[in-house]
Amino acid sequence: MKRLEELAIKVMKLYLELENIQSGLPSCNGCRECCGTPSINIEATILEFLPLAIHLLRKGSIEKWLNILETIDESDRCVLFDPRSEHGGCSYHSFRPLVCRLFSGSYILRKGKPEVWACRYLKPQLGGLLENLPECQEIHSKLLSIDFFLAQERYPINIAFKKALEYTCVSLFPELRYKGA
Ligand code: SF4
Ligand code: SF4
Numbered sequence: 001m002k003r004l005e006e007l008a009i010k011v012m013k014l015y016l017e018l019e020n021i022q023s024g025l026p027s028c029n030g031c032r033e034c035c036g037t038p039s040i041n042i043e044a045t046i047l048e049f050l051p052l053a054i055h056l057l058r059k060g061s062i063e064k065w066l067n068i069l070e071t072i073d074e075s076d077r078c079v080l081f082d083p084r085s086e087h088g089g090c091s092y093h094s095f096r097p098l099v100c101r102l103f104s105g106s107y108i109l110r111k112g113k114p115e116v117w118a119c120r121y122l123k124p125q126l127g128g129l130l131e132n133l134p135e136c137q138e139i140h141s142k143l144l145s146i147d148f149f150l151a152q153e154r155y156p157i158n159i160a161f162k163k164a165l166e167y168t169c170v171s172l173f174p175e176l177r178y179k180g181a
Contacts, residue, residue, distance in 0.1 A: 004171055008051040010146045014139070015051075018101050021134045025105045026125040032089040034103055034119050035081040040074040042157040047143060047150035048097035049164030055095060057172075062165050069162040078157050097157070098143060107133045 034042075056062045068079055080091045090096050105126055107114045116126045117136055126133060143151045155163060 001172055004050065004054060004168060007047070007147055007150070008054045011047060011143070012051050014142055014146070015098070015101060017142075018098075018134055018139060021132075022101070022105050025129060025132060026122060028104045028119075029121060030089075031121065032081070032083070033121075034100070035089045036077050038075050039072070039078050039158040040156045042078065042099060043154040044097040044099045044157045044160040045143065045151045045154055046160055046164045046167055047147050048099065049095075049161050050150065050168070052092050052095035052161070053164040053168040055092070056165065057168055062169060066162065066165055069158060069165075072158055074156060074158075076158070079161065097160070098139065099157070102134070102136050102139065105129075105133055106136050106139070108136045 053062070056065060065079070072079060080096075081089050082091045083089060085091075090100070102117065103119060104122060106117045107130055108117045109115070114130050114135075116123050116130065116133065118126055140151075150167070154160070
């Protein structure tokens, strides 16, 4: 457990670092359009979900989420999306993965040229603020340096969440590996 907790703390520190870089940027309007995208179009890694997996473990609700994840297919949206919420829509906004954070203001290098990476609402507002944006690859490199194995492979967001829950369970209770967990 200690190793997983240490990894999760490092990931949360990276999220905090990103929040500091992004503070002061035009903020997300909470329209929820990005969270409503079919989950297969949003990719994340296991490591990005490790802090949430540990939080859910402590709350005793990993099994509930694994059961929900058993019932979905790739055309479904992210299981963490809650359309009943008043603003935004993420059930665990403070634990949301890196991909969701970068989509509200970052840039990628395309043929050496910086290009804003954000939703269609924020992109026009961020064009003149490139020097204030985090670079996606640099942030991903920091994630890889925390744990290469858990950050290497990207999966559709629901699969990444499921794998993080399973990884957490199997790491703590290795006997589950033999029961198909
Ligand atoms: S990031 Fe963009 S699409 Fe997503 S909720 Fe915010 S404004 Fe809407
Ligand atoms: S994790 Fe949260 S912010 Fe990201 S797509 Fe799912 S509901 Fe939206």
